[in-house]
Amino acid sequence: MMQEHRRASETRLERGRRALAEIDGQAGENVVAALADIAPDFATYLIEFPFGDIYSRPGLDLRAREIATIAALTAMGTAAPQLKVHIEAGLNVGITRDEITEIMMQMAVYAGFPAALNGLSAAKDVFGNRDAHTLPQTA
Template sequence: MTTDTPIAHRKTGALPALIALCLGLGLMSGVATQNAEASQPMTSTQPAAQTLSARQQAIPLIAAFMATSDMPRLNAALNQGLDAGLTVSETKEILVQLYAYVGFPRSLNALNELMTVVQARKQRGIQDAPGREPSRAIATGEALLAAGTANQTRISGGPVKGPVFDFAPVINPFLQTHLFGDIFERDNLDWQSRELATVGALAATPGVESQLRSHMRASLRVGLSVEQLRQVIEVLAEHGDEQSAKRASTALTQALAASGG
């Protein structure tokens, strides 16, 4: 975990179904129990802050411009994040995680852009902090499924079930073992940063409003405050991404209304 403001492999085959992970937590929208919707943020989080740090502000921008393949603005956002204290490891982790939401091609292109940015900064005499790799080995087999299921339950607010999982039962074990297991068990990026990245990417992607609402709720559960999420909207708007900001604003309003907040 980072020491920023509050908060927080088993290798799988390239199964086509894993691309469906772009649904992410959005598959859970409306399928958790009402009690889960009202649950408190994870006990492992620290009290929510009122503002995002400079480092945190860069994360949804990186994610949004990755999702839209806007390389010039992604380049600027990557530089902004590194200048604000993101390590190279954390930045790589953001771009790797987001393949599950916006696809491998965009993830690979963004990683190539990050490599270009880091090399250019070295040539200018800037030595970015490399950061660290995960501090523990990722479980495999049944242990990975158990860890991923526990992470999924904490982030979604309760056990995940519903008609879509009855219709396509295989998708939830994929989510539990890969997204919430292989990826969320990697502790070189805290969960608040992971949710900021996911919100940014989904806000920039038309047609995934349900998933965006779900991640707004998840962001609150991992310790981000309403004020911080409103600041995400402001940051997107300030950087010329009005449509993304509008989708994020609508999703936050609906998420708060659904939870009575």
């Protein structure tokens, strides 16, 4: 797993791209592309620091890191786009839909019902989008 072996020859950006690819496929490249015309350096920072420095550390596996991230973004109550990305990432690293729902319900205790409701709404969107892309299409 990514956290178990940091490669000494890798740059922060390379390490970050590798970590992000483990979590969410091409998401890192999509972030870079989306910000290329307005803030390319910012896109680089978004990959280097969180994924190249933090997600790559030993001590927590990717599943635990995504649980913490989903909880934090839910508690913020104002980061729905980022929360949706991390709900997807959580599903990709083995967090179940029921666990994601429970994480958000837990946040109602500490962040309030509005934040939990916003989180559950984001989860419903992600789950629905995944279902729409996995169900067979009928003519």
